[in-house]
Amino acid sequence: MSWIREVTCQVKEWRAARTRWRADMERFKAEQRAARKSGGKMPENPGPPPTGFALLPWLLMGMGSFSNLLQGKTANPWIGGLGLFTFNSLYIYVTFRSFVKEAREARSTKVALVLMGLVTCGLALGYGGSWLYFFPLLGLATGAVLRGPRLGQIGLGLTALAAVVSFVRAGWDAVNVAYGTFLSTMVTAAILSLSEAVRELRAAREELARRAVEKERLRFSRDLHDLLGHTLSVIVVKSEAARRLAPRDLDAALTQITDIESVGRQALTEIREAVTGYREGSLTTELDRARSALSAASVDPVVRQSGAPLTPQNEALLGWVVREAVTNVVRHSGATRCEITVAGVLGGHVRLTVTDDGVGTGASATGPAEGIGGTGLKGLTERLAAAGGSLRAGPSPRGGFTVTAELPVEAADLASSSVATAPREP
Numbered sequence: 001m002s003w004i005r006e007v008t009c010q011v012k013e014w015r016a017a018r019t020r021w022r023a024d025m026e027r028f029k030a031e032q033r034a035a036r037k038s039g040g041k042m043p044e045n046p047g048p049p050p051t052g053f054a055l056l057p058w059l060l061m062g063m064g065s066f067s068n069l070l071q072g073k074t075a076n077p078w079i080g081g082l083g084l085f086t087f088n089s090l091y092i093y094v095t096f097r098s099f100v101k102e103a104r105e106a107r108s109t110k111v112a113l114v115l116m117g118l119v120t121c122g123l124a125l126g127y128g129g130s131w132l133y134f135f136p137l138l139g140l141a142t143g144a145v146l147r148g149p150r151l152g153q154i155g156l157g158l159t160a161l162a163a164v165v166s167f168v169r170a171g172w173d174a175v176n177v178a179y180g181t182f183l184s185t186m187v188t189a190a191i192l193s194l195s196e197a198v199r200e201l202r203a204a205r206e207e208l209a210r211r212a213v214e215k216e217r218l219r220f221s222r223d224l225h226d227l228l229g230h231t232l233s234v235i236v237v238k239s240e241a242a243r244r245l246a247p248r249d250l251d252a253a254l255t256q257i258t259d260i261e262s263v264g265r266q267a268l269t270e271i272r273e274a275v276t277g278y279r280e281g282s283l284t285t286e287l288d289r290a291r292s293a294l295s296a297a298s299v300d301p302v303v304r305q306s307g308a309p310l311t312p313q314n315e316a317l318l319g320w321v322v323r324e325a326v327t328n329v330v331r332h333s334g335a336t337r338c339e340i341t342v343a344g345v346l347g348g349h350v351r352l353t354v355t356d357d358g359v360g361t362g363a364s365a366t367g368p369a370e371g372i373g374g375t376g377l378k379g380l381t382e383r384l385a386a387a388g389g390s391l392r393a394g395p396s397p398r399g400g401f402t403v404t405a406e407l408p409v410e411a412a413d414l415a416s417s418s419v420a421t422a423p424r425e426p
Contacts, residue, residue, distance in 0.1 A: 051096070051099055052092065052095040052096030052097075052098065052099060055095040055098075055140065055141075055144065055188075056092070056095070058137060058140055059088060059091065059137070061133050061134075061136065061137055062084065062087070062088070062130075062133065062134060062137065064129075064130030064133065065080070065084060065123075065127070065129075065130045065131050065133075065134075066084065067130075068080075068127075068129070068130060069081055069084065074127060075127075079126075080123070080126075080127060083119055083122065083123045083126075084123075086119050087116065087119050087120065087123065087134060087137075090112050090113075090115055090116040090119065091116065091137060091141055093112050094109060094112050094113055094116060094141045094144070094145060095140075095141055095144055097109045097112075097145075098141070098144035098145045098192070099144075099192075104145055109145060110145070113141060113142060113145055113146075116138060116141060117138055117158075117161075120134045120135060120137075120138045121161070121165055124165045124166070124169060125165055125168065125169065128169030128170055129169075129170070132162075132165070132166050132169060132170060132174075132177050133177070133180070135158075135161075135162035135165070135166070135177055135178075135180070135181045136177070136180040136181050136183075136184040137184070138158065138162075138181070139155070139158055139159075139162075139180075139181040139182065139183075139184040139185035139188070140184040140185070140188045142154065142155070142158055142185050143155070143184065143185040143186060143187070143188030143189035143190075143192070144188055144189070144192055146189070147189050147192065147193045147196075151185075151186075151189050152186075154185075155182060155185040155186055155189075156182070158181060158182075158185060159178050159181050159182040159185070160178075162174075162177050162178050162181040163175070163177070163178035166178065222379040222383070224271070225379065228267075228271075229324070229327050231263060231264075231266075231267040231270075233293070233327045233330050233331050234263050234289070234292075234293045234296070234327075234330070235260055235263055235264065237293060237296045237297045237330055238256045238257075238259050238260045238263070238293075238296045239256075239260060241253075241256045241296045241297075242254075242256035242257050242260070256296065259292065259296070282315055282316075282319060283305075283310065283315040283318050283319045283322070283342070284305075284315075285319070286318075286319035286322040286323055287303050287305065287322060287340065287342075289323075289326075290303070290322050290323075290326040290340060291303060293326055293327075293330055294326060294329065294330065294338050297329075297330045298336070299329060299330070299335055299336060299337065299338050299356070300336060300337040300338070301338055301340070302337065302338070302339040302340070303339075303340045303341075304339070304340070304341045304342070304343070305341075305342040305343075306342065306343045306344070307342065307343050307344035307350060308344060308409070310350060310409060311409070313387065314350065314387075314407050314409060317383060317384060317387060317389070317405075317407060318342065318350070318352045318405060318407065320380055320383065321352055321354070321380055321384075321391070321403065321405045322340065322352065322354065324377065324380055324403075325340075325354035325403040326338070326340075326354065328377075328401075328403075329354070329356045329358065329401075332358075333356045333358025333359060333400070333401060334358045334359050335356035335357050335358030335359075335400060336357060336358075337356065337357050338354065338355070338356045338357075339353070339354070339355045339356075340352075340353070340354050341353045341355075344409070345406070348408055348409055349389075349406045349407060349408055349409065350406070350407050350409050351404065351405070351406050352403075352404070352405045352406075353402065353403070353404050353405075354402070354403045354404075355396055355400060355401070355402045355403075356400045356401055356402075357398075357399055357400040358400050358401065359400075377391065377393050377403070380405070384405060384406075384407065387407060387408075388407070388408045389405065389406050389407035389408065390405070390406050391403070391404070391405050391406075392404045392405075
């Protein structure tokens, strides 16, 4: 009894959809009350879930045939009753499956629709009269199941079939039956297709909203990680430097404390900008901060910058790389020298390289690899990949650790004159 199992599954699916709809309605009513109180925009009514129950009332068109059976006006009533029962069963089976795309496109649904057409033709040819009105019902079921590009051809074919059969049994009254068949087929398909499109658009809008929230949450977490990780590392390093300098050089210690205050104020500003999403980093600023942080950590900074001026987007991305790489050097490497090089390369790219002579940052010893490292480097790998660039991080062949970032730049940028800054001694 596979059909019984299918009907049971359909009923369970309908109950689950009904439960979800009730939950949506409760949420809609709560949002509606909140909107009335605040004077905001009213939410959209989710509406009842689409099911085959919406098409069941049309079976009342067969009440004339049922009445003829009860009044004994139908020849061979057992055959008519069996035909009526078969048609109604097939109609219910087809219409309930028409609201689930996978079930609607299944072969069993198409076979049931064909059997329904054969039963309709048999009853119409055998009895005529009110039995001819099963053709519009057949058209309704056809429109509910077949919503593709061939619907027009099938609808016209079904209309022609209804017209021929009705003309044989009822003469020129066949025009009404044919018109009703064509109308029920096309209107049902149009309404259900439009309703399905609206539901899909609503679901797509909700998915886009969910992804936008996830994207913003990821952006904020990355910015917060990069900002606080670098800033706190600089504050810790400068605090240690001030503690060491205080007993023998109070002025130098006060200079470090002043730097700590400046870094803290700048961090507050950057965090506010990160919250609102308006932060645009400057590569020159990040290089200056890198010199200061490395010097405070007793690491000799060597900064070389050449090539054309970069776009604000590229400067911001490379600034994040400098910030994260220098933070790792200060916190993990134990290096005494760090080289930062920014230069244009062939192929319309700009390359940033940060190399130290320390013991490494915990990367794999097998060699450079794409996007390896902690949370910061992984986040930077994703950012650069989204801009068409790449990030490599790993042990250097000469010892230490190297971070290399590449970004595509416009050809006009590469044609400009180069600008270089000399290394600054700590």
